[in-house]
Amino acid sequence: MAYDVVIVGGGPAGLNAALYLGRGRKAVLLCDAGTPRNAAATHMHGFGSRDGIPPPEFRRISREQLQHYPNVEVRDTRVGSVEPHDGGFRVALGDGTTVDARRILLALGMVDVLPDIPGYRELWGTTVFQCPYCHGWEVQDQPFGVLATDPMFLDFASVVQGWSRDVTVFTHGTFPVPPEQRERLHHLGIGLEERKIRALHGKDGHLEAVELEDGTRVPRRVLFSAPPQRQPELVTKLGVALDEQGFVKVNPLGETSVPGISAAGDLTTRLQGAVMAASAGAVAGAMLNHGLLMEDADRRYTAATGKTPPARLKPH
Numbered sequence: 001m002a003y004d005v006v007i008v009g010g011g012p013a014g015l016n017a018a019l020y021l022g023r024g025r026k027a028v029l030l031c032d033a034g035t036p037r038n039a040a041a042t043h044m045h046g047f048g049s050r051d052g053i054p055p056p057e058f059r060r061i062s063r064e065q066l067q068h069y070p071n072v073e074v075r076d077t078r079v080g081s082v083e084p085h086d087g088g089f090r091v092a093l094g095d096g097t098t099v100d101a102r103r104i105l106l107a108l109g110m111v112d113v114l115p116d117i118p119g120y121r122e123l124w125g126t127t128v129f130q131c132p133y134c135h136g137w138e139v140q141d142q143p144f145g146v147l148a149t150d151p152m153f154l155d156f157a158s159v160v161q162g163w164s165r166d167v168t169v170f171t172h173g174t175f176p177v178p179p180e181q182r183e184r185l186h187h188l189g190i191g192l193e194e195r196k197i198r199a200l201h202g203k204d205g206h207l208e209a210v211e212l213e214d215g216t217r218v219p220r221r222v223l224f225s226a227p228p229q230r231q232p233e234l235v236t237k238l239g240v241a242l243d244e245q246g247f248v249k250v251n252p253l254g255e256t257s258v259p260g261i262s263a264a265g266d267l268t269t270r271l272q273g274a275v276m277a278a279s280a281g282a283v284a285g286a287m288l289n290h291g292l293l294m295e296d297a298d299r300r301y302t303a304a305t306g307k308t309p310p311a312r313l314k315p316h
């Protein structure tokens with residue numbers, strides 16, 4: 001059977017797209033590999049009506065609500081490839097089978113490339129955080145660190161001061177701090193450490209100190225750090241156009257540069273959050289449904305009249 005849409009990825013973006021497409025009566029297959037970006041986080045904040053929910057519980061409720069729509073199927077499987085096929089796409093699944101689809105929605109999220117600092121991975125998501133809106137409230141007024149591996153994160157240090165005035169920036173020896181930036185940090189009361197970090201020390205998932213290359217330990221309870229990200233391999237293989245920061249380029253309808261392939265969520269933007277991803281998924285789902293309905297209407301018109309459908313109407 002050919003699905004109308006195969007959604008690759010069952011995070012907030014994919015789940016909300018499935019909901020819209022399901023309500024649009026489309027035949028949908030949502031495939032999820034079970035590796036969400038926020039896997040290390042115990043709670044998810046900032047999602048209206050769901051503030052503080054454990055991420056697995058969010059996905060469980062979303063999936064439960066999708067069961068109301070028998071035209072939506074959810075499978076726990078990794079999509080291995082997506083190839084053009086017969087005017088649509090052939091999708092290879094983790095169990096060795098293939099399915100066909102008229103459209104594809106990429107909602108795979110991004111891959112965080114965690115730095116190779118001992119202790120970092122163990123504390124990621126519990127006291128090493130990427131976003132103050134997600135986790136800042138719970139740790140407000142504690143001693144913060146900011147790992148700045150790029151000069152743009154020097155500004156980020158003054159942003160996180162909105163949650164605690166006690167902030168130290170760690171450049172980890174990655175770039176020379178310009179004198180005017182050094183002076184700015186000084187006047188804002190932001191500490192600056194330019195030595196390399198040897199390790200993060202913590203207990204039971206709680207950061208206690210940042211150890212520098214010479215053995216100095218700087219007591220910190222929280223480290224904000226936005227590690228570099230990369231696209232999942234499936235996305236790079238598809239050849240969809242990326243912007244200069246490496247995110248999938250989409251138009252306001254969620255369409256990528258490859259006809260028939262849409263994208264939504266983290267993989268399209270640096271503005272990453274669950275509610276933003278869910279919203280983008282809803283838009284992409286609705287627009288996919290719209291496009292499929294128009295395509296079907298054109299086909300029915302041509303079958304009935306033998307004529308080419310008139311050009312689409314545009315607003316005045």
Ligand SMILES: Cc1cc2nc3c(=O)[nH]c(=O)nc-3n(C[C@H](O)[C@H](O)[C@H](O)COP(=O)(O)OP(=O)(O)OC[C@H]3O[C@@H](n4cnc5c(N)ncnc54)[C@H](O)[C@@H]3O)c2cc1C
Pocket residue numbers: 008009010011012013014031032033034035036037038039040041043044045046047077078079080107108109110112124125130134135232234264265266267272273274275277
């Ligand atoms: C540690 C941490 C904590 C966070 N905390 C918060 C928070 O409190 N509040 C908030 O709003 N945001 C938070 N975020 C950000 C939030 O998790 C993301 O913005 C959001 O999950 C993005 O949704 P998404 O659907 O685009 O991608 P994801 O949630 O990453 O979902 C993508 C899905 O695609 C699947 N997938 C990947 N490859 C394949 C494949 N080949 N085949 C099939 N499936 C595949 C994965 O299994 C995954 O489930 C946090 C992020 C991190 C890293």
